[in-house]
Amino acid sequence: MERPIRVLVAKPGLDGHDRGAKVIARALRDAGMEVIYTGLRQTPEQIVAAAVQEDVEVVAVSILSGAHATLLPRIKSLLKEEGADDMLFVAGGVIPDEDIVFLKENGVAAVFTPGTPTTEAVSFIKENVKK
Amino acid sequence: MADNVKVWQDRRKIAQMITTVENALPGHEEILQDIYKKTGQAYIIGITGPPGAGKSSLTDALSRVYIDMGKRVGVIAIDPTSPFSGGSILGDRIRMNELSTHPQMFIRSMGTRGQLGGLSAATHSAVMVLDACGADILFIETVGVGQSEVEIVKLADTVLMVMVPGLGDDIQTMKAGIMEIGDVFAINKSDLPGADRTKIELEAMLSFLPPKEWRPPVRMVSATEKEGLKELVEAIDEHRTFQEKNKRLEERRKRNVQEALLAILRDKMVARVTSDDRYKRLLEEMVKKEIDPYEAARQLMQK
Numbered sequence: 001m002e003r004p005i006r007v008l009v010a011k012p013g014l015d016g017h018d019r020g021a022k023v024i025a026r027a028l029r030d031a032g033m034e035v036i037y038t039g040l041r042q043t044p045e046q047i048v049a050a051a052v053q054e055d056v057e058v059v060a061v062s063i064l065s066g067a068h069a070t071l072l073p074r075i076k077s078l079l080k081e082e083g084a085d086d087m088l089f090v091a092g093g094v095i096p097d098e099d100i101v102f103l104k105e106n107g108v109a110a111v112f113t114p115g116t117p118t119t120e121a122v123s124f125i126k127e128n129v130k131k
Numbered sequence: 132m133a134d135n136v137k138v139w140q141d142r143r144k145i146a147q148m149i150t151t152v153e154n155a156l157p158g159h160e161e162i163l164q165d166i167y168k169k170t171g172q173a174y175i176i177g178i179t180g181p182p183g184a185g186k187s188s189l190t191d192a193l194s195r196v197y198i199d200m201g202k203r204v205g206v207i208a209i210d211p212t213s214p215f216s217g218g219s220i221l222g223d224r225i226r227m228n229e230l231s232t233h234p235q236m237f238i239r240s241m242g243t244r245g246q247l248g249g250l251s252a253a254t255h256s257a258v259m260v261l262d263a264c265g266a267d268i269l270f271i272e273t274v275g276v277g278q279s280e281v282e283i284v285k286l287a288d289t290v291l292m293v294m295v296p297g298l299g300d301d302i303q304t305m306k307a308g309i310m311e312i313g314d315v316f317a318i319n320k321s322d323l324p325g326a327d328r329t330k331i332e333l334e335a336m337l338s339f340l341p342p343k344e345w346r347p348p349v350r351m352v353s354a355t356e357k358e359g360l361k362e363l364v365e366a367i368d369e370h371r372t373f374q375e376k377n378k379r380l381e382e383r384r385k386r387n388v389q390e391a392l393l394a395i396l397r398d399k400m401v402a403r404v405t406s407d408d409r410y411k412r413l414l415e416e417m418v419k420k421e422i423d424p425y426e427a428a429r430q431l432m433q434k
Contacts, residue, residue, distance in 0.1 A: 002217075004244075026220070028218065031216065032218045034218065035221065037221065037225065039228065042228065045232050046232055050228075053142055053231070054224075055143075
């Protein structure tokens with residue numbers, strides 16, 4: 001059997017809305033990926049520790065709290081510290097367009113905003129993951 | 132020892148070694164050959180029970196007890212893989228997030244990837260990696276089990292069966308397979324009504340098993356309320372001491388390495404035979420009834 005892509009799905013920050021994260025987790029599962037789901041209110045440190053221990057190829061975070069400009073670069077720099085910045089780092093959530101530019105400059109490979117078809121996220125991951 | 136601590140701290144390396152052995156990537160045999168002599172240090176505790184019994188929460192709670200004792204704790208948590216898409220949601224970490232960053236802790240999730248029996252085919256390899264890298268205690272959390280997922284006995288030194296109140300008749304149905312593999316029983320969520328009855332039923336059930344030198348103790352716990360954990364750890368330790376004193380641990384591990392060797396032999400034999408030129412021809416002959424399967428096998432086993 002072909003080796004499945006491993007993805008960590010996590011929610012940093014303090015908002016308690018995980019519907020989006022669950023929908024994407026389910027879509028990735030149905031696309032044949034192994035999704036490690038870690039749930040709500042994760043610190044960047046917890047997310048990176050989980051990503052490293054699980055040796056995932058993709059770190060996908062969902063954030064609706066508005067703290068993305070702080071938390072996402074923090075996750076990226078912790079990944080670098082761990083020597084794990086080869087992992088594909090993607091984000092989803094309510095993120096204004098002007099912030100997306102900033103996030104992409106700071107190591108987020110793609111940002112999926114509300115209304116994005118799950119198939120788009122699935123194909124982005126499949127095309128960009130480093131095997 | 133100091134060397135071990137260094138290895139244990141190299142999270143990324145341990146994780147990548149597990150990936151290599153889990154997927155049988157190039158170099159996996161070398162890794163397992165290299166670490167084999169260093170295995171056997173960790174005490175392996177299998178955690179099993181029906182879905183929703185609280186296996187993850189209990190694994191988290193027990194890990195904390197061992198961490199406080201200064202132990203390095205490894206967890207391998209297994210969840211089912213979809214037979215349709217090949218994908219999976221591995222959700223055991225949700226209950227263990229706080230321990231994620233603890234330097235004495237290493238947690239790895241695995242999908243069953245088509246394997247029946249409650250474990251994944253690569254669980255044993257992953258166990259060996261964490262063992263050789265310095266874990267003192269290793270928890271293997273199986274998928275939620277029904278009646279016959281008893282593979283965990285082939286890996287664990289102690290099997291902890293997690294039950295919950297209110298399963299009623301389910302206990303009866305679990306009697307044949309599952310009831311026989313538990314070395315220690317925990318009734319989790321024991322703050323719920325009916326816990327006492329569940330305990331009595333369990334004890335009664337255990338009394339019906341043929342008398343053995345070890346009678347599995349039943350302990351009431353609540354993983355979330357942090358109750359009864361110390362007593363449960365004591366029960367696990369008693370089982371360990373019992374096995375060490377009676378050479379049971381040695382026998383059990385001997386049986387388990389035999390299983391491991393047989394599994395490798397089967398893989399290698401099948402690979403060798405199916406790549407043999409005669410294999411396809413003999414299959415054809417079998418279809419035409421020119422040869423029977425035993426004769427075909429005999430011929431294939433000849434060099």
